[in-house]
Amino acid sequence: MYGVFGLRLFDLIVVGTGSVMEVVNAVLQENPHWRVAVIDKDEPGGICLTRGCIPSKILLYSAEVVRTVERAGMLGVDVDVKRVDFGRVMERMRRLISNEINMIRQGLTHTKNVSYFPAPAEFTGPYTLKIGDETITSRFIILGAGSKPSIPPIKGLGEVGYLTSDTVLELKQLPETVAVIGGGYISAEYGHFLSAMGSRVMIIGRNRQFLPDEEPEVSAIAKMELEKHMTILTNHEVREVSRAKNGIKRLVAVNRATGEEFKVEAHEILVASGRTSNSDVLHPERAGIRTDREGWIVTNEFLETSQPGVWALGDATGRFPFKHKANYDAQIVYYNAVLKRGVKADYHAVPHAVFMYPEVASVGLREKEAIQQYGEDMVLIGSHRYADTAKGEAMGIKDENYFVKVIVSKDSLKILGAHIVGPFASTLIQEVVNLMYVGEQSAQPVLQAMHIHPALSEVVQKAVDALAPPDVYHHMLEHHFGLKI
Secondary structure, three states, X not given: OEOHHHOEEOOEEEXXXXXXXXHHHHHHHHXXXXXXXXXXXXXXXXXXXXXXXXXXXXXXXXXXXXXHHHOHHHHOOOOOOOOXXXXXXXXXXXHHHHHHHHHHHHHHHHOOOEEEEOOOOEEEEOOEEEEOOEEEEXXXXXXXXXXXXXXXXXXXXXXXOOEXXXXXXXXXXXXXXXXXXXXXXXXXXXXXHHHXXXXXXXXXXXXXXXXXXXXXHHHHHHHHHHOOOOEEEOOEEEXXXXXXXXXXXXXXXXXXXXXXXXXXXXXXEEEOOOEEEOHHHHOHHHHOOOEXXXXXXXXXXXXXXXXXXXEEOHHHHOOOOOHHHHHHHHHHHHHHHHOOOOOOOOOOOOXXXXXXXXXXXXXXXXXXXXHHHHOHHHEEEEEEEHHHOHHXXXXXXXXXXXXXXXXXXXXXXXXXXXXXXXXXXXXXXHHHHHHOOOOOOEOHHHHHOOOOOOOOOHHHHHHHHOOEOHHHHHHHHHHHHOOOO
């Protein structure tokens, strides 16, 4: 259907094919005659499927198997990793992802009343987007445009060349040595993967703390374990990259504390220094859609932008770049934009996990934040080591300082946050997350509920059972782990 000036009219326009498709599917079930335009310049499926969490976790499971087999000897199982077929590992990932992408593409191209535009789009004015030679319009637009790798302004980096979390998935041969720029989640996961596959890996992070968004003690233990397989530099900033002999790449990093230069050579560079906004492609300013200083799309608490009728969700807003959070955002947008319910987005308990070896998982406030908000006298911390459970002992966890940390308010036992480093952390954290979404958000049910013995979930129960003032917890850290936080 076309309107004045040759504009093609739609009832709904969405940008992106990730979590925003949850809204599209719900809308079409309620309004099967709606005309919907779906725009995505990349492969359909969104970042998570095409170049994010799904392909990376397929690869990381192979890495987990390698590290698990390497520990088998201590359990009396005499096995060795004879060879890792990197090509097969990568091909399996690409095959699985390709199948999913093709299924989504088929759905988009064959669904009645859906027009699929696999091309870049840009706003030309309010409620109007140009895609190639066609211009489309709607009073109902949802922006799920995702994000892209952030590339730091390092001298020579562009000329020498590098991988990102997008392009590393295209590797067909394993680099002998890899220098990873960045010390966050992406570097931890891909550093773990590449080292398990057989690369010599060095991670170079500019923050003082590896995994800077985690609790300091969690980061310290994760770093300690990862350093059994790679080198990790913190508080170092890469300033220059150049080519050495035989295709080797040379990096010059500076110690931010001392100013001392550090030089390293590697066959490949992986830039894993975070992600940045995609909004520059869309030019939202032409449509009266406000962005912040970093280009993220600004929304109100209902996820509506500064232009009425235009909504944004997921990575496009710059808040909590996780697929599960984007799926939650899609629900909020549907409630507010379609059902007109006026539901506010609530991010008090957004969990995340880092799928390395060991896993790290977290939800809610960190200790410092909890004390700032509630006061030190009103906060209790409980912790327990994997090694001090029956299942942990069965798994051969003895020297590794894996543990669970739970933070609650003293007066009501309301769960404020939880942090785990150790095997299956991404699963164990859910016991706490679920309670943070019901009733009083109290930790009491963890104590009252019957836990299977001997199962690893007991480590969470025992952490809650050990609630004590922060100074007692810190004494435990120093006594058991030798850590002063």
